[in-house]
Amino acid sequence: MGLLSIIRKIKRKEKEMRILMVGLDNSGKTTIVLKISGEDTSVISPTLGFNIKTITYQKYTLNIWDVGGQKTIRSYWRNYFEQTDGLVWVVDSSDLRRLDDCRMELDNLLKEERLSGASLLILANKQDIKGALNPEEIAKVLNLEAMDKTRHWKIVGCSAITGEGLLEGFDWLVQDIASRIYVLD
């Protein structure tokens, strides 16, 4: 308990949150990160490795780790698990063929002990594309209701291109993390 309270204190002072963005390739992780930090999203190459963005959100500092989703580099995701406060799982809602892959990768991720305390935000991205599944359908396919009851999670439909839904999602995530870590504020 002693160690935990020390960690809490340090975190409280810094008001920092570590957020990990993962998901299959082509789901729009980098576009989302650039969009919420107000940068140009018109030229984005597939992520080879990872990007880190630090943005100030309300009174918190978010360190967002955007990790590439190509199959070859998914095995490196685990290198970023340590001390993750919030997990953002991004889904390409228009890629119907790979929803099964998407579900399996998410299941694997949630088995990870180091992520067991992290709040989970699922972004059903690309809602602006005609034919994309809506968040309720995505929730069904990913079988989110069957998730471990102790997990804090929420699914939000969004579009990284228009920016719609991103604020709602990150608002929830930041509030949820804050209510866990900074309870004594």
Next chain:
Amino acid sequence: METEEEEALSLSILSDPTLHQKHLSMIERLSNRHQTRVDNSLARRSDSDSNSPSSASAFLSRFSDSKRSIEAHIAQSRLAYPTDPSEVRSHLDSISASISDLEKLVAESSFFLPSYEVRSSLKAVSDLRQSLDNLSSELIPKKKFAFKNKASKRDPTTEPKQTTAEEKSVSVSTSHEKLVFQVRDSPGFRGKKGEILVENFKGSEIGEFTVSDLDSCEVKLIGSVRALFVHRLRNCRVYVGPVIGSVLIDEAEGCVFVMASHQIRIHNAKGCDFYLRVRSRPIIEDSSGVRFAPYCLSYEGVEEDLRDASLDEETGNWANVDDFRWLRAVQSPNWSLLPENERVQMVNISELGGGIEGN
């Protein structure tokens, strides 16, 4: 405190003879280490260069040996396993460790192995993992009960199957084929052979489009789409107007693609030519023998469509391919530029058989 000490140290190195001595010996040690490292890497390189076929076969025999032994272990533990759960666990851990070793062996050998061997070896490793997973879920029936409870409520189609973890994994792989949402297929061309398939998106609402399971077809997509998914194509020619979002290609063999897009990802392609215009860097993964050239498509109004999609500018990125299977500074052996004298001329898709075979 520490920085002070360091400062003092670096200052006194020159003046104090013993410290100077230490400094020299440290430099010597460092250079020794560097030398051995260089030697080692040279040895390794010459080793693999001089006799790569034999080291490949050495790898194969070593690989199959350890694979067989792991399989034997797994089969054995299924028949007669220890009853003490902690013993079971350590046993499984040791099998898992030997699978990891095997994987490491593949990774270390991957640079001299033909890509087919690398793929089949990795496949074998993941099969081993799978059977170990099955085994461990048989021997250590952990959260079985909790899962059954919730899952049966959610998913009535697989309801009777949720009894053991192993059966669950089976039901997942079977449901893979008939995904819950087959009901709502996205627009696209699927499962054709030897046909000319034309779709004109002009004037329609822009959405995603899928081209999958085609053999020896010619696909012409006129106008803009938001996203394009390409899956399992053989000997096809695919001509596409601007894609405003991204293109995802998975499994293509002996095909020619002419496409313009903001992002292009190419997976599992073999022997294909790509004529691209891309705003970002195209990537390939698990592909070989793919060649790249600039975009060369025309139809009535293509310039306007490209401009509306912000794809009118030639960025030259068609030649800046990233190979996710080749993270080294030297050119990847998996892709190359298509020599100019082998490139096709401008492809015009507006005049040839427009709209005969719409979907």
